Amino acid sequence: MSTNGMESWAVDLKDIGAIYPFQGSEVVMVIVGLVFWIGWHVLQTRHENAEIEADMTADRTGEETRKAIDRH
């Protein structure tokens, strides 16, 4: 049993193709990769929304905002 089908290097390299594990599952891996990518945007947007919401509600008087402008 070998995850890439290779049991030994007693071969001629010109006859060997891909050597990564679990060959044949490329399409599944690409789908998992795409889900990871899209999921990242979803999670990032949620996080940023929450942060902006917190910023909006944090300074009702405007005093902290004025200080932030002065900090520049």
Next chain:
Amino acid sequence: MEGNLNALTTIFTEFYYWVTIVMMFLIHVGFCMYEVGVSRRRNHLKTLMKNAMAIPLVTITFYFFGWWIYFGFPNGPGIAGGLVTAPFAEPWNPLMGTHLSGVNPGETGVTPTDAALWHRLNGVFWGAFLLFSITTASIISGSIIERARSGAFWIVAVLIGSVLWILDASWGWHPQGWMVKLWGYHDAYASGVVHAIAGGAALAFLIVLGPRIGKFKPDGTPRDIPPHNVWLVTIGLFLIFTGFWGFYAACNIPLISPATIAGQITGETWTATNIYLAPTTLSAITFNFLMSLSGGMLAGYIVSKGDPFWTFSMGLCGIISASAGNDLYHPIQAMLIGAIVPSICYKLHYFVERRFKIDDAVGAVAVHGYGGFLGVVVAGFMLWGQPSSPYEGFAHINPLGNFAGAVLMFVLGFVPTFVVCKILNSMNLLRVPKKVELEGVDFALNHAFEASVRELGTAEKAMIK
């Protein structure tokens, strides 16, 4: 050198490693910037010197004995055979200097075979391994800032950089290493050999050293100690990423024939190989390096809720956690391993900090130690059953061999460092006094600087008519 093709291959290989050394030096520019950025203003000069002086100290000790350890100990010795003679790596051997491949009359310790192989490659191989050594030592440096004595760190830097890591490299990162032969240990880009061992050593140092004053509230809750310059931290980490590319290249043999490998590979096709002389390509490791970095940064952003320090650090952890198998993974596998393992390491960092009151200023134990350890373990499962080596009779890659190897790496870093730190602590040589820590370790340097500025200013003002 016999024949134009042999000469060309040798000179290409010499030049290739020389380039990797220059690239890897950027890791240390990055470490210096990063540590200075993290440390508070009253500590950054000593922090810089602590890290920078590890470079010359590990260099000369690696010349004296580190290089020889790599070639002398692949059998343990006593596990897969005895001590191996390696005259070309002895510091008094003519091949450890300028040499043009002939054997001078009466010269002892240099055979024509050794001379043909090592006359141009010895210095650049030595240099590449030296840069791995300095990296291993520097990993500890950031964890212990603002309270460790520089001298204590320099002793540990020599221990880890020129003895411990190169011993584990001889066991698990040498084509004939006993861990590779008997356990099928596979760690192509040094998740365990460099990072787990350094993480283990950093943890041992931190346990004996204790946290910075003010790190923990009286009830034990940790306080955040923010970096004094986030720009330096960011640029430092990006330089470390850049140098890490050179590190990856230096872990490969760029071009070699099956005849020169002298293993089981048949045919005439030349190939790049990993450190074990098993075939891979520079193309594969370029895919996998960048995909694992990306997986780590993307996951780091989410789990740290957009914290820049952890987002970048987990990019580094992503590379480290996929490094053990990045010669063989598919790029998406590298990305997912590079995302999942750092997320676990991030959680572990805060768990260990809260539970055991460990103050790791840069998260090195998590990024390098846990990341490296888990990276080796994951590779054991992912690459299960694949040949670890082109040589006959070697064990195949397997989860048990890699798990045992990961434990061995971490423990080999932890135990000797713990013992040395205990001895240094008992001699009052490990940590600066409380008053010095509160003043900042740069106190005297800062006062001397201010006094010089005042004196010069006074003198210059007196010249105004």
